[in-house]
Amino acid sequence: MRIAMIGSGYVGLVSGACFAHFGHDVVCVDKDAGKIDRLRAGQMPIYEPGLDTLVEENSKAGRLSFTTNLADAVGDADAVFIAVGTPTRRGDGHADLTYVYAAAAEIARSIRGYTVVVTKSTVPVGTGREVARIVGETQPAAAFDVASNPEFLREGAAIEDFMKPDRVVIGVESDRARDVMSTIYRPLNLIQTPMVFTNIETAEVTKYAGNAFLATKISFINEIADLCERVGADVHDVARGIGLDGRIGRKFLHPGPGFGGSCFPKDTLALAYTAREANAPQTIVEQVIEVNNTRKKKMAQKVVDFCGGSVAGLTVGVLGLTFKADTDDMRDAPALDIVPALQAAGAKIVAFDPEGMDEAGKVLKDITFTKTAYEATTDADVLVVITEWHEFRGLDPRRIKQAMRRPRIVDLRNIFDPEEMRELGFAYEGVGRPKPRS
Known part of the structure; x- marks a missing residue:
């Protein structure tokens, strides 16, 4: 599968490198040109055990690349993951979804064929529906589905968590999108990782409920x-x-x-x-x-x-x-x-x-x-x-x-x-x- 990962921060970089290790062709996108240059040179923007080696191996194998050009990365992708930041909004504690919605609009303008747009960022319930609205209104002719695929990565053990997770939660509502997501996660299916398929709202709530329970x-x-x-x-x-x-x-x-x-x-x-x-x-x-x-x-x-x-x-x-x-x-x-x-x-x-x-x-x-x-x-x-x-x-x-x-x-x-x-x-x-x- 061809995957575009929008955002090369903690979640995007770890997820992109792991997807590449699964054998997919992954392009990680970031607006920070300096970060992209450093990643191309093998310099990690974060400390995560084993990440530098994983990035180096998959970059050399040609499965992982980095760019600032979102349009090129999205145009050829089967799935586009939104993995941008959702910091706390000042004043009320709500998640600031500015970067998520901006990414959705930019993705919409770049879609060329059927694409599954996946929210990987941690987002409040209702965000997936809004992403679908933005994409549909920005490019009415676009062939796409929206999915929610929250991450459950522990900093310091993120690679192991991705490669051997307790479960994978996927909020998806069409057979075609489910097939794409199943193909992306096929290596985990082979080791009998539980795949929890739900609707989009359920996946979004599951992420927050899990973190709130642990807290x-x-x-x-x-x-x-x-x-x-x-x-x-x-x-x-x-x-x-x-x-x-x-x-x-x-x-x-x-x-x-x-x-x-x-x-x-x-x-x-x-x-x-x-x-x-x-x-x-x-x-x-x-x-x-x-x-x-x-x-x-x-x-x-x-x-x-x-x-x-x-x-x-x-x-x-x-x-x-x-x-x-x-x-x-x-x-x-x-x-x-x-x-x-x-x-x-x-x-x-x-x-x-x-x-x-x-x-x-x-x-x-x-x-x-x-x-x-x-x-x-x-x-x-x-x-x-x-x-x-x-x-x-x-x-x-x-x-x-x-x-x-x-x-x-x-x-x-x-x-x-x-x-x-x-x-x-x-x-x-x-x-x-x-x-x-x-």
Whole structure:
């Protein structure tokens, strides 16, 4: 199949490279000429494990190419995927669909034969119908169908998620379009991946419902962690105890400083807005949004309280800035709340992140970045773990203790063993872990 991928950001680039790996001819389109030049040179605009190799292999094989010319890419395509950004709209929390609708109009002007126009971007219910209206009105003679094919990619594991997904959801309403989409995903059919065919609205709601449910699990376990701290329970044992129940499941029951990233914050906001507009308010989702926003702000105070009520004049070493490990994404990262709050309280911030310091430097000011994790601990009065990078788990606590001015750790990801750290002489506080009995 010939595929045009409109938008070469996170979703578009990963999806395009994976479709090419399936054997399709894929052209990724982007208006940013500089990005296209870098992609042609093999330079990735994002950090995603394995993506550079996947792009290189499929580019050399002639299955993957990059262009700024949308018309050429669309004109020869059997399917055109819209994978542009849908950021939160200022003022009301709704998804900004400006780029989606602009892409739809431009695609319409470029269609030459029967084409399936697929929304890959995360969009509110009703967007597919509007895309169909735009395409039909822009070029009344166009032969096309519209489909919805939401992505369920985890940053840091996106390639595996695409190649071996739990399911593929496709909203489509004609046999011809269904055949095209089935052919595109045939390699996944061969490994018996569940294909969930629905109408367009159902596919759109499914994406938001899935992300909202996972965000709810995160906020739920974070609130349980607060309770555990107050009553002397261990949230990890609680999470295991409930997660082994097959009706609940173990995933997304990891306490921490709150969720961030490109999906959960904006998708919960967009779902809440859409639901209010439809007179079906999602009160649980709205509460999840409030709980998460409050939690990120509370984490800075947790550090201040741990330091005796003040961090004025203290050097705070920070490990991890991105919203999660294995990505350089800083969007809605808890660090964006925690670091400025500590600075406002008088702390000096010295930080290390394996991949995110370039992006962090664009949104966080007056931070000293270091070349290694150990350097971030040097002469620190307290060390704060914000992101759970795997390499942090292998750090030598004895070396950290020798480097620090005062051996104190606030571990917002619970990557260290509390008893071991205290036996080594650290003052240690995690999230939802029992404090030592006096």
